[in-house]
Amino acid sequence: MNWGKKLCKVSVRKAVSLFFFDEYGLISHQINSYNAFINSGLQRVFDSFGEVAVEPGYDTSKQKDGEWRRASVRLGKVTLDRPSFWGGTSSDAEHNMFPRHARLQYMTYSARMKIHVNVLVYTQTAGRSDKFKTGIDKVVQKNVVHTENREIIIGRMPVMVKSYLCWLTTVEKGGL
Numbered sequence: 001m002n003w004g005k006k007l008c009k010v011s012v013r014k015a016v017s018l019f020f021f022d023e024y025g026l027i028s029h030q031i032n033s034y035n036a037f038i039n040s041g042l043q044r045v046f047d048s049f050g051e052v053a054v055e056p057g058y059d060t061s062k063q064k065d066g067e068w069r070r071a072s073v074r075l076g077k078v079t080l081d082r083p084s085f086w087g088g089t090s091s092d093a094e095h096n097m098f099p100r101h102a103r104l105q106y107m108t109y110s111a112r113m114k115i116h117v118n119v120l121v122y123t124q125t126a127g128r129s130d131k132f133k134t135g136i137d138k139v140v141q142k143n144v145v146h147t148e149n150r151e152i153i154i155g156r157m158p159v160m161v162k163s164y165l166c167w168l169t170t171v172e173k174g175g176l
Helices: 002-024 028-047 099-104
Strands: 051-054 069-080 084-086 094-096 110-128 138-158
Touching: 028 069, 069 138
Parallel strands: none
Antiparallel strands: 051 069, 069 110, 084 094, 110 138
């Protein structure tokens, strides 16, 4: 009787695992996790930095107000291109990189990662405030010297085969 229960449990486990693998495949949960990170997790990582203040490395109290420049950097939208490689000096030098190209050329199958950056360069001047109205004795004013918005390349991100970034998601089986 004890063997019968064990045999029944083993066969149920085997049937469930076979159903799961037939339905979802062996690595679909890993691809789904990678896609979730690419779609929203990566942006949340960069959003967590917030605004980064760049202060001068000198003692600013020894100089007059407004002479030292400071900066504020805000990281914006992160974008990932599909894998590509540079293939020459012609006008269409950028080519799609498929996993087999990367494997045969000993290259990393990766996507270029770009981020939108907003840089604000400013000086500070100390002003006086009416302490009875605001509760603050001194007010610091920012005088904007320069602003710049641009998209920069910050690196490359490895691409998982059959993920959203992979070229194989758009190719039918046997197409390559």
